[in-house]
Amino acid sequence: MSDKFLEIKNVSKIYRIGGLLGQTKIAAVDNVNLALERGKPQVLSIVGESGSGKTTLARMLLHLIQPTHGEILIDGMQTGGQLNGAQLKAFRRRAQPIFQNPFESFSSRKTVDTYLFETARNILGAQTQAAANRAVDEALVNVGLSAERVVGRYPNQFSGGELQRISVARAMIPRPELIVADEPVSMIDASMRMNVVNLFKKLRDEFKVTILYITHDLSTAYYVSDQIAIMYRGSIVESGPSAKVLKTPSHPYTELLLDSVAKIGEKWNEVVRLPDLETKEYGYKGCKFAGRCAYAREVCRQAKPPIVTLDGQSQVHCFKPVDYQHPAPAGGS
Amino acid sequence: MIRVRNVCLHYQTVQGTVKAVENVSFDIFDGEILGIAGESGCGKSTLMKGIYGNVEAPLALTQGSIEMEIEQVGERQVIPSTQFHRYWWEHISYIPQASMSVLNPVVRIQDQFFDSYLRADVRALGKQQLQGRIAEYLRELELPVEVLHSYPHQLSGGMRQRVIVALATFVHPRFVLADEPTTALDVVVQRGILTMLVNLQRQLQNTFILVSHDMGVHYQITDRMVIMYAGQVVEIAPTAILFERPRHPYTQLLINSLPRLGDDTQRFGIGGRPPSLLAPPPGCRFAARCHLADDQCRQVQPPLVEVAPGHFSACLKHEWVTEIPLVGERETT
């Protein structure tokens, strides 16, 4: 068996979008590599602006959509397209999702506990009602709720934050190896956010769960993650140990992100440049950040930036650390 | 200004009455940026619905009043919230939470502008001129004019939100309410949108009410803050003072729970959970989670009192808050 539990190699997802600009192709995820090791539970944060491909990447990892190019391996085995029903069920027990919009993860016509009990019975495999009740109640208590407050109510009777905590609770019921959490805290208040990210730490340390934490909250990403990957327009532009990447950023986009955080105790001064229509940037031939980058030079617009490894730890896709030298065409990008 | 007096906003549900907002009073001054924060489910969005005068079953204003004072043709007029709908868009506009739903998915952005502005003098401009004005306004806000011909789904979340801000401020309303306008967005776009809102506010000298979970955002842009807990207002203060010396234990714990970039200390969310709004406890609603609570707190409802000029706290022990350090570690789950 491979030492990698889940691995993606040179994965891309191309979408064709019609509309005002005619048919365009965009690489929502562009040639991304990522491996999650077995027995080495960690929190890996994926940070990037909206539309950078985080959700698309998460959905591919969860086998909800298939990549256009590249491969996804489970336990070192290529999954080759669709998993069959039994394989998918086994995979679901090991990898649980938490989605971005809680209002979309629950149907407005079902009470939310339906989902919790379904997960307890079908995915965890609880045999009796008592066992299912116990699993559901425990999961709810872990996120600061209780069965008494949740059972029998419909999604529109909860606030956004409450609903998201229920999604976290649901994902935890089967005790998975991997939780892919797509912006799980974006609708939750600051103190409850800490409860959720501390919960992730606890799951990692006590239950050996690897957490893929997709977020744009850099403060909690810094706080909770071991590794971090910064995405921009479908590519991972910088990745490595989170303390290194966030304390000494190397990619100009990472710098911009860090400058934009609404910090307490230090006010913003200059103005920021907002992105143009995203679809335009997807079409850029060279570095997709070139239009907004203060350090851009001609070569950045012409060629794909090289992957540079810094201090043997972090990787950055940028011409700047190599003095804008065009690398030899060999070597992947 | 807007006067909120003894307001109760209740939802009727099969389980009983959810007292989402209970006996809330405060003023919103002209020309200020007022921030509202509080745990998820504490009633912020419900209060915003009340202030916008958009109270529909199962929600009802069961007690108190909300009034807007505006100047019209040189005369000051006091308008009750039941009449606010006549002033929507032109005097008061609202950017709701999950505001994707504001935009009609099958209507191009330009037509959404046309549909929203039915006011006679705006209509009288004629379509062509109005189109020109809208385009000009978008350019002012540094939005690409192409968006006018797009459908909402063709725009990224950040671009959609910028369009909604443009739509909500097009005829310069006196009051702009925004409920989590940037939560779904990354920090760079968030900063851009907030800067855009602040610049507009400075230019128009109008009043801006912002609900956000991001305390950093409040620190950056608000003048004054209202902190809510379990349906009630527990603290009101000028923003800088609130961060420097909170006078309510909930606010203190909230500020203390915030992780900071580059700071590795373990942080904790506030342990426990808020009381059910179906049957809130008799005394202070925060008592079960408060490190200063005693028997008196559990029996007496603390009134909101002015503890320093412009600084209000609903805590019986407001003098001791921040004097007594937070002891030990708080519960993590």
Ligand SMILES: Nc1ncnc2c1ncn2[C@@H]1O[C@H](COP(=O)(O)OP(=O)(O)OP(=O)(O)O)[C@@H](O)[C@H]1O
């Ligand atoms: N339509 C509804 N019917 C019944 N209860 C509701 C309804 N909408 C909200 N509630 C309840 O009212 C309370 C306040 O909800 P509200 O949406 O105002 O919270 P909020 O402070 O905006 O939270 P968040 O920060 O999570 O958005 C919550 O307990 C919620 O469950």
Ligand SMILES: Nc1ncnc2c1ncn2[C@@H]1O[C@H](COP(=O)(O)OP(=O)(O)O)[C@@H](O)[C@H]1O
């Ligand atoms: N089903 C789809 N069809 C067409 N385009 C899509 C689809 N899903 C995502 N996209 C596009 O792919 C890009 C990346 O989207 P997404 O993965 O949702 O980003 P993120 O989660 O980082 O915000 C966006 O430009 C988005 O509009």
Ligand code: SF4
């Ligand atoms: S490759 Fe060039 S344009 Fe791209 S981030 Fe690096 S310096 Fe900027």
Ligand code: SF4
């Ligand atoms: S009144 Fe008592 S319980 Fe309530 S916040 Fe103050 S000290 Fe805590």
Ligand SMILES: [Mg+2]
């Ligand atoms: Mg997403």
Ligand SMILES: [Mg+2]
């Ligand atoms: Mg809300």
